[in-house]
Amino acid sequence: MKKLLVAVALCSLFIVVEVIGGIKANSLAILTDAAHLFLDVTAFGISLFSLWASGWEATPRKSYGFFRIEVLGALVSVQMIWLLAGFLVYEAIARLHNGGGEVQGSLMFGISAFGLMVNLAMAFLLGHGHGHGHENQHDHHHHPQLSEALLEENGTRSEKKRNLNLEGAYLHVLGDLIQSVGVMLGGAVIWYKPEWKIIDLICTLLFSVIVLGTTLGMSRNILDVLMESTPQEIDADKLEKGVCEMEEVVDVHEMHIWSITPDKITLVCHVKVRPEADGDMVLDKVIDYIKTEYNISHVTIQIERQ
Structure with a gap:
């Protein structure tokens, strides 16, 4: 939870930087990156809330407890991704059709380079907890009745299980890391050749598709849980x-x-x-x-x- 709180603080700070910088640079690609980062913050927040809510005791009306808040939170996060990506794609197509103002490539490059460093820090922060240590935390939290020997014996199977929102947040960061590199390269090109500002719109369309692509596996997992399907790893x-x-x-x-x-x-x-x-x-x-x-x-x- 401490790692997630640090990630929320980093993301929130950089969102402000990207929104202001994106407007000043007239860059939709930077605003797309800011939107993706906003979704990171949302995913982190939902993860924190679901971790807290999972400790609530079950009631006669909620006999399974409140664990599924995690799934509902992930569903909201995915819907927000689709909504924001759709808006940015619409805006990019409108600019392609109508033209737009000049894009400041130097500012675009500088902001995305800073964003790359922020995303690297968050990927390292979450990646460290996303692996072995993260799994152990959740095995202990959700399966206290299992012996240590049983956990070791079933290590391969338990690694397949994950918190949907933490997985989603981690995927968001990795996607945003790639996106920052792309925006930085696009900014460098526009900085060198200002008349090639169409690259900003191409980056927006390309990375919107990538952002949507990161939600496909997550959406399938959400549907499996809500439809009460047999988990994929169990025959x-x-x-x-x-x-x-x-x-x-x-x-x-x-x-x-x-x-x-x-x-x-x-x-x-x-x-x-x-x-x-x-x-x-x-x-x-x-x-x-x-x-x-x-x-x-x-x-x-x-x-x-x-």
Whole structure:
């Protein structure tokens, strides 16, 4: 949370610089960069709020707690990206058609160079927490009942799970880093050849498409969670087959696997066992198999007799 607060402060400061500089330089590309940076701040803010809200206790009406605030926040962030990118694309096309004032290439270059340094600092800051340390934080926070050995055994699977908003914020920073390089190069060209100001509009259109592209995977993850789809990393057929292969198990049905958030997966199912089977033993065996093989910590099994 401290890292996110530092990132919010850096972003907010530079947004002011880019908005003022973009207007003075008459550069849509810089304003596009500022819009992308504003979305970084939004993503960071939503991440902070969702981390705070995830600690709220569940209530009778909100029996799963407030974890899905993270997903709703990510959805709002994506919608804002689409809205701002659409506006900037419209403005760029209008300028291509009607022409625009002179673009100050030197100012455009200077601001984007400063932006590159800011984005490098944020990428380093968030990249350090986005890797191993970040995963450990969330495994500890969301799966306190899992043993350390189980976490090590399932390290590969747990690495696939992530906080949507932190992922989104990190992607925003990487995208903005590339964008800053492009705007800087465009500014250098316009500085050298002022009559080539169309490069500013081309940069705006190109980077708007790139910004939208960074949201595709995130949008798919959001839809998967909201539609309560089986998480992509879990093969439901293989899981069911593994349970059915247990000696005491006759059948598995009414199986449902879904995510509250991408790092909080829930499974419920009915397991039919032989008449002579020890129901408690089978229950423990099935839950242990699901936790160990698939790292699903929230498991509800109903045992039925044949």
